[in-house]
Structures are given as C-alpha cells and as structure tokens.
Amino acid sequence: MLSEQQTFEYIRAAKEGDSSAKEALLENNVSLLKSIVRRYLGKGVEFDDLFQLASMGLLKAINGFDERFGVRFSTYAVPMIAGEIKRFMRDDGSIKVSRAMKTAAKSINKFVDEYTSEKGSQPSIKEIAQNFGMEEGEIAFVLGSSRMPVSIYEQADYKDEKSKSIAEKLPSVDDQEELIEKLQLKTALDELSERDRKIIILRYFRDMTQSEVAEVIGVSQVQISRLENKIVCEMKKILG
Numbered sequence: 727m728l729s730e731q732q733t734f735e736y737i738r739a740a741k742e743g744d745s746s747a748k749e750a751l752l753e754n755n756v757s758l759l760k761s762i763v764r765r766y767l768g769k770g771v772e773f774d775d776l777f778q779l780a781s782m783g784l785l786k787a788i789n790g791f792d793e794r795f796g797v798r799f800s801t802y803a804v805p806m807i808a809g810e811i812k813r814f815m816r817d818d819g820s821i822k823v824s825r826a827m828k829t830a831a832k833s834i835n836k837f838v839d840e841y842t843s844e845k846g847s848q849p850s851i852k853e854i855a856q857n858f859g860m861e862e863g864e865i866a867f868v869l870g871s872s873r874m875p876v877s878i879y880e881q882a883d884y885k886d887e888k889s890k891s892i893a894e895k896l897p898s899v900d901d902q903e904e905l906i907e908k909l910q911l912k913t914a915l916d917e918l919s920e921r922d923r924k925i926i927i928l929r930y931f932r933d934m935t936q937s938e939v940a941e942v943i944g945v946s947q948v949q950i951s952r953l954e955n956k957i958v959c960e961m962k963k964i965l966g
Contacts, residue, residue: 728754733799740788748788755784758800762807769815776811783810792915794923797931834858834865922957929954 728736728750739747759780766776787803795802834854841849855862915923921943928934928942940950 730798734793737788737791737799748785751788752781752784755800755803758803759784759807762804762811765808766811766815771811771815779811779814780807783807786810794915794927795931796927802931830858918957918960922953922960925950925953926957926961 733751733754736747736751740751759777763773763776763780767773783806784803787799787806790806791799791802837854837857838849841853849857851862851865855865858865915926918926925939925943928939929936934942936950936954937947940947943950945953
C-alpha cells in the first residue's frame with residue numbers, strides 16, 4: 727500500500743504524463759475499485775465492465791485531485807468512481823436481467839397475486855419490500871425485470887407508482903455527493919476567492935457543520951449558511 731505522501735507524488739507525476747505512475751496508482755487501488763464494484767453487481771452489468779468503468783473513474787479522480795482539498799485521495803476518489811458507474815447505468819437506459827433477478831421477480835409476482843386475491847388490491851412497493859426484507863429501490867428493479875428488456879424509464883403499473891418510472895423510484899443521489907463530483911473540476915475552485923474556497927473545502931471535503939465552519943472563519947452560522955448558498959450558485963454558473 728502506498729503512503730499518503732507517495733500517493734500524492736504519483737498523482738503529481740501522473741498529471742505530468744507519467745504512465746507508469748498511473749499504473750502504480752491503479753494497481754494500489756484495486757481493492758478500493760473492487761469494493762465499489764461489488765455494490766453494483768447483479769444489476770445487469772458484468773464484473774469486468776464494472777471494473778473498467780471504476781478504473782476510468784479513478785483516472786478522472788487522479789486528474790482532478792488537488793492536495794489543497796485537505797482530504798485523502800481515496801475519500802475524493804470514491805464518489806468519482808461510483809459516479810462513473812452510475813452514469814453508465816443511467817445513460818445506457820436498460821438493464822439486462824440476471825437469473826437471480828428472474829427468480830426474485832417470480833417470487834414477488836406470486837406474492838403480489840396472492841395478496842391481491844386475499845385483500846382485493848395490489849400491495850404497495852413499501853409493503854412488498856417489507857415482506858421480502860429488501861430495499862424499495864431493489865424491489866423496483868425486480869418488478870420491472872419481469873418484462874424484458876427492462877428500461878429504467880418505463881412506467882410501473884402498481885397502484886401507488888402509476889405515474890412514476892422505475893428510474894424515479896430508485897434512491898436519489900445525495901445533493902452533497904453531486905456537489906462533490908462537480909467540485910472535482912479544479913478550475914471551478916480556482917475561480918473562487920480564498921475565503922469562499924475555504925468554506926467549500928471545510929463543508930464538503932472535511933464534513934464540518936456550518937457552526938464549525940463559522941467558528942473557523944470567524945462569523946455566525948447564519949452568515950455561513952448565506953455564504954454557502956451564494957457560493958453554490960456561483961459554482962453552478964462556473965460549471966454551466
């Protein structure tokens with residue numbers, strides 16, 4: 727395993743075009759890549775493809791990382807790697823159905839039929855999830871898999887989800903994670919003043935509360951809240 731200082735040195739070299747430095751970073755982060763890839767197994771994309779996507783995300787993280795962020799490289803890289811996989815799954819638009827998912831869909835559909843016959847109405851996604859001990863997002867995938875090919879933009883036909891597509895029923899991406907991914911563009915940070923950049927780094931890279939940041943900056947929590955909203959708006963404009 728590389729030390730933090732060695733990692734920074736390899737990142738600097740990689741940014742200057744040293745391919746061996748990139749290879750070293752990839753090799754020393756294989757465990758991290760595999761741990762992230764495992765989260766997305768069973769959703770229609772093969773392991774090798776997921777690993778390739780994760781590797782692409784790591785390379786993007788190498789290019790966008792700045793030591794001024796004040797965080798470990800792995801902390802910065804995780805949302806970038808996961809984001810690369812999520813974007814592929816979202817943009818691809820369809821999910822191949824695995825044998826395990828087909829089996830689960832069969833069991834769930836049987837439960838839905840029995841529930842409907844007994845109570846005269848279809849169960850909600852929440853009720854199905856509780857019965858099978860699964861997340862509601864997983865149930866949405868499985869229910870959709872009974873019709874192939876599955877598009878995450880197709881509308882479901884269960885009583886409490888008629889107006890929603892499968893994509894709309896999936897867990898939403900946290901706004902903070904989305905912002906972190908955008909902040910990976912170093913040029914956007916460079917456009918900010920020193921104080922504004924410090925506020926963003928403390929809030930989104932060191933996970934400090936507004937009150938904690940206020941104490942560091944020397945202003946009130948209310949002022950930090952207003953400043954943060956203003957900075958986020960500026961960042962959005964910079965990033966288009």
